[in-house]
Amino acid sequence: MSKLQTSILTVAVFSLLSIPALAAELTLSFDNLMPLNESTDGLYEGWAIIDGAPVSTGVFNVDGSGNAVMPGGGAPISFMVDDNIGTASAIKISLEPVGDSDPGPSGLIVLTGDVDGDTIALKAALPGLDMLMTSAGSYILATPSDNAMDTTNDDQGIWFLSMPGPMEGLTNLPDLGPNWVYEGWVVDVSGSSPMPYSTGTFTSGAGFDSDAAGCMAGGPPFPGQDFVAYQCDTEMDLDTGDFAAVISIEPVPDNGAGPFMFKPLAGMIPVDGLNGSNMIGNQVADTFPTGSAMITGTVASTPSSWGSLKASFR
Numbered sequence: 001m002s003k004l005q006t007s008i009l010t011v012a013v014f015s016l017l018s019i020p021a022l023a024a025e026l027t028l029s030f031d032n033l034m035p036l037n038e039s040t041d042g043l044y045e046g047w048a049i050i051d052g053a054p055v056s057t058g059v060f061n062v063d064g065s066g067n068a069v070m071p072g073g074g075a076p077i078s079f080m081v082d083d084n085i086g087t088a089s090a091i092k093i094s095l096e097p098v099g100d101s102d103p104g105p106s107g108l109i110v111l112t113g114d115v116d117g118d119t120i121a122l123k124a125a126l127p128g129l130d131m132l133m134t135s136a137g138s139y140i141l142a143t144p145s146d147n148a149m150d151t152t153n154d155d156q157g158i159w160f161l162s163m164p165g166p167m168e169g170l171t172n173l174p175d176l177g178p179n180w181v182y183e184g185w186v187v188d189v190s191g192s193s194p195m196p197y198s199t200g201t202f203t204s205g206a207g208f209d210s211d212a213a214g215c216m217a218g219g220p221p222f223p224g225q226d227f228v229a230y231q232c233d234t235e236m237d238l239d240t241g242d243f244a245a246v247i248s249i250e251p252v253p254d255n256g257a258g259p260f261m262f263k264p265l266a267g268m269i270p271v272d273g274l275n276g277s278n279m280i281g282n283q284v285a286d287t288f289p290t291g292s293a294m295i296t297g298t299v300a301s302t303p304s305s306w307g308s309l310k311a312s313f314r
Helices: 003-016 083-087 303-312
Strands: 024-031 043-050 053-062 079-081 090-096 109-114 119-124 136-141 157-159 180-188 195-202 224-226 243-251 262-268 278-282 290-296
Touching (some): 024 043, 024 083, 053 090, 090 119, 109 290, 136 243, 180 224, 195 224, 243 278
Antiparallel strands (some): 024 079, 024 290, 090 109, 109 119, 136 278, 180 195, 262 278
16 A cells, blocks of 8 residues: 555544544644755655654645645645654655555654754754765856867856866765755746756766766766757856756656756856856855654653554554
8 A cells, every 4th residue: 555545544543443542643844945846856854862763744745835745735734743752863855656565664754853852953954964065066158079170169068167177166065865866957037937957967077977078978088968959958148047956856757847946056157158257156044944743742751552543554
């Protein structure tokens, strides 16, 4: 049985039965946590870390106001949990894949907070978060992979490097481990809905990204892309004032078509962007998700009955 079915059945059972062991209420609220496309992104799941082991508090999505909601949408919800949640050392929020049947959390922990009282502050759980807050970026507009054929289209490519050099343009990017990867983007913001175009995924600001300059490869050993016909790409003039440069952090695997909610570096590409290096701003403090978990209504109970009930729906 899937976690979505489990969550729905559990709510139904709670509406009919009074289970003494389910004596605490967990309420979750968030800022900057994006609603998930459940068919491609999966669902969020809460976890209480009790005696060093993760105990699920339920699966959910979020609405546009940052409230936890039942999968499939609807009104904001809270979760009935065993009152031993008060002994938890931490609350974590994970991103679980579509069709997840694993009883434990995935490696994609998006938020975490230490339990110290009934209200727990949650912050982004990415590896190297402190270092990420000091990361910086610069880029140039150029199309090095086809300059032998066309020297007039340098505004159709972006490379995350700095000149003279070239030198690494993305600095203080921490190692994200196996569950996350960086991805570069140019985003057309001229229409009613932003249109993102990937420049490739990478693990370091030094070295080629996943597709070099495009389908024909080439280019310098840094993340970037040439949006030219030679590289099988949509041809775009990036210095019109209609494009933003973005560095995102994506889950592995990644089924989303656009940037994930973690966007540590971003900024508009200037109209005069061909004139040397351009800076891209750090926005970790302003845009990364945060949240709170509130525990209320704890009373004495028998923990084993909750474990037995939950096990029956796995």
